[in-house]
Amino acid sequence: MKLWSQYFIPTLKESPADAEIPSHKLLIRAGLVRKLGGGLYTFLPLGLRVMQKLTQICREEIERGGGIELLMPHMHPAETWVGGPRWPVIRDVMFRADGAGDAKRLPREPEYVLGPTHEEVVTQLVKAEITSYRDLPKNLFQIGTKFRNEIRPRYGLMRAREFVMMDAYSFDTNNENATKSYFAMKRAYQAFFKRLGVLAISVEADTGVMGGSFSEEFMIPADIGDDDILYCEASGYAANREKARSGLVPENLADASPSGALEEFATPGIVTIAALAAPPYSAPADKQFKTLVYIGDGKPFLIVLRGCDELEEAKLGSLGFAVTRPATPEEIEPVMGAKPGSLGTVKGTIKNPAALAGIYADHAIRLVGNGTTGANKDGFHLRNVNVVRDLTVTKFGDFRRVQAGEPDVKSGRPLQVRRGIEVGHIFVLGTKFSDKINAYYTDDQKQNHPVVMGCYGIGISRTLQAVIEQGHDADGVIWPWAVAPFHVLICVLDPQLPEAMDLAKKLGTAAEQAGADVLIDDRAERPGVKFKDADLIGIPLRLTIGGKGLKEGIIELKWRTSKDVAKIPLAEAEAALRAAVAEAQAKA
Numbered sequence: 001m002k003l004w005s006q007y008f009i010p011t012l013k014e015s016p017a018d019a020e021i022p023s024h025k026l027l028i029r030a031g032l033v034r035k036l037g038g039g040l041y042t043f044l045p046l047g048l049r050v051m052q053k054l055t056q057i058c059r060e061e062i063e064r065g066g067g068i069e070l071l072m073p074h075m076h077p078a079e080t081w082v083g084g085p086r087w088p089v090i091r092d093v094m095f096r097a098d099g100a101g102d103a104k105r106l107p108r109e110p111e112y113v114l115g116p117t118h119e120e121v122v123t124q125l126v127k128a129e130i131t132s133y134r135d136l137p138k139n140l141f142q143i144g145t146k147f148r149n150e151i152r153p154r155y156g157l158m159r160a161r162e163f164v165m166m167d168a169y170s171f172d173t174n175n176e177n178a179t180k181s182y183f184a185m186k187r188a189y190q191a192f193f194k195r196l197g198v199l200a201i202s203v204e205a206d207t208g209v210m211g212g213s214f215s216e217e218f219m220i221p222a223d224i225g226d227d228d229i230l231y232c233e234a235s236g237y238a239a240n241r242e243k244a245r246s247g248l249v250p251e252n253l254a255d256a257s258p259s260g261a262l263e264e265f266a267t268p269g270i271v272t273i274a275a276l277a278a279p280p281y282s283a284p285a286d287k288q289f290k291t292l293v294y295i296g297d298g299k300p301f302l303i304v305l306r307g308c309d310e311l312e313e314a315k316l317g318s319l320g321f322a323v324t325r326p327a328t329p330e331e332i333e334p335v336m337g338a339k340p341g342s343l344g345t346v347k348g349t350i351k352n353p354a355a356l357a358g359i360y361a362d363h364a365i366r367l368v369g370n371g372t373t374g375a376n377k378d379g380f381h382l383r384n385v386n387v388v389r390d391l392t393v394t395k396f397g398d399f400r401r402v403q404a405g406e407p408d409v410k411s412g413r414p415l416q417v418r419r420g421i422e423v424g425h426i427f428v429l430g431t432k433f434s435d436k437i438n439a440y441y442t443d444d445q446k447q448n449h450p451v452v453m454g455c456y457g458i459g460i461s462r463t464l465q466a467v468i469e470q471g472h473d474a475d476g477v478i479w480p481w482a483v484a485p486f487h488v489l490i491c492v493l494d495p496q497l498p499e500a501m502d503l504a505k506k507l508g509t510a511a512e513q514a515g516a517d518v519l520i521d522d523r524a525e526r527p528g529v530k531f532k533d534a535d536l537i538g539i540p541l542r543l544t545i546g547g548k549g550l551k552e553g554i555i556e557l558k559w560r561t562s563k564d565v566a567k568i569p570l571a572e573a574e575a576a577l578r579a580a581v582a583e584a585q586a587k588a
């Protein structure tokens with residue numbers, strides 16, 4: 001039981017200027033966190049209590065899913081990462097610090113990094129400690145602080161530089177067992193979010209920097225989310241836009257026959273799809289080819305899309321480069337022979353095709369059949385360009401951004417789109433890390449194999465805020481029972497009356513015995529202030545004890561989710577409170 005007057009709950013009437021979304025405003029106003037710097041927050045007592053509850057529920061569910069808890073260092077020697085498979089891609093995400101005194105050991109590299117995640121660290125541990133198939137499977141997890149140098153930290157705890165994550169890593173003898181571990185974790189995630197009382201849906205996701213073969217994200221639907229989810233209720237399909245597929249291009253699409261002879265025409269000053277679509281050229285965007293130049297691990301490669309389509313950069317991950325980025329105009333001209341705006345991939349028109357690491361075309365260009373593209377000569381384009389006859393393509397693939405309204409692959413119905421907050425991610429990793437770090441086990445025939453891995457993360461602090469984003473109203477937070485910092489708030493309107501405080505403590509004790517966490521508002525404040533604060537901090541159940549009520553022989557009981565106030569005779573107060581707590585516990 002805590003007394004508000006002796007506790008630390010700095011609530012605010014106004015939200016800070018940099019808080020743009022409701023949950024961020026409420027985090028600050030309800031006295032849950034305070035900002036120290038960009039993406040760096042202090043958890044105040046109320047916020048910490050929520051974190052501790054989230055952490056404990058998470059721990060219980062991950063353990064139920066087979067997890068074994070440990071704790072790895074937050075600070076790592078840089079070698080741990082240099083020896084892993086993704087150092088070049090991930091180093092810019094890491095905060096790095098010089099070690100003292102031995103700069104010779106790793107010239108030009110930092111000595112220490114702050115861990116953004118722990119695949120490299122845990123794989124080294126397993127390499128050293130696990131040697132036999134008899135030691136497997138193992139699923140090791142921890143709950144702790146992660147550091148990422150986010151370019152644009154924003155929305156409070158949603159995208160922070162220092163945040164709390166549950167990260168788990170499974171190790172199995174083969175793919176089949178690894179898949180079992182994956183689904184055990186998926187069930188644990190579902191149980192975790194269900195216990196919190198939030199709706200989180202799983203969607204197919206890009207494997208990104210992590211590599212690996214399959215992954216799903218857990219998303220809390222919310223308009224302010226950073227991710228687009230494409231979904232079809234009829235088929236149950238749901239995917240992050242980065243990964244989404246559609247049935248736009250029929251699988252049995254026949255190649256178009258050439259519509260005429262290839263023809264070059266002058267297009268002075270025309271460097272955009274839109275300009276070429278307008279008169280006098282009038283080549284509709286979906287009848288144009290768009291040619292983009294990217295650099296993959298230092299070498300240029302081309303992506304060909306329909307003029308009306310956008311590249312989904314995450315899909316470049318399927319090409320297997322460690323690092324990709326758009327090429328600069330200076331890099332483009334020597335290879336292509338023209339500036340951006342006049343580029344194309346018609347056979348024989350690329351100035352230096354040998355410099356290219358490949359020409360990758362999106363399947364959808366087959367819908368164009370015959371179209372218009374740049375001639376790789378500034379101010380000239382080509383028309384009657386037939387995909388099969390004229391274009392050079394190393395490989396077709398899925399590179400375009402899927403749009404809402406395109407047909408779902410399974411049901412053919414239009415895909416819908418909604419925003420979501422990524423709160424968790426699960427991956428089938430395979431042997432990417434164990435191969436590189438040499439984490440092998442021996443089977444019963446004394447043969448060596450790399451361990452097959454999975455990795456799993458839940459953003460605990462992001463989830464805290466997502467719970468608020470999903471559960472609030474104009475007056476404040478509405479905590480689900482399971483993670484509420486306190487379950488019962490006893491508002492004592494006349495704390496100077498000893499009988500009022502005595503009753504508050506007596507009822508508080510009864511609620512505690514029933515398993516509830518109790519906060520007593522014993523501040524010498526006006527009732528209006530107390531009720532406003534009560535709604536703001538969002539404790540599920542509020543009891544009000546006032547001098548007037550005591551004279552009448554009643555107290556008041558109110559749920560945060562309802563406007564109704566029940567007047568309870570004093571003699572029944574304790575029983576009513578116990579019943580209310582039991583009811584909430586049963587629902588949670």
Ligand code: ATP
Binds near residue numbers: 165423425460461
């Ligand atoms: P995002 O796409 O939002 O940047 P991510 O895919 O890089 O996240 P993971 O590496 O999958 O994140 O990390 C696991 C979980 O950690 C995420 O699902 C998310 O809930 C949480 N998380 C990641 N980055 C942050 C951050 N900067 N602040 C708070 N939570 C984060």
Ligand code: MG
Binds near residue numbers: 217425
């Ligand atoms: Mg992720």
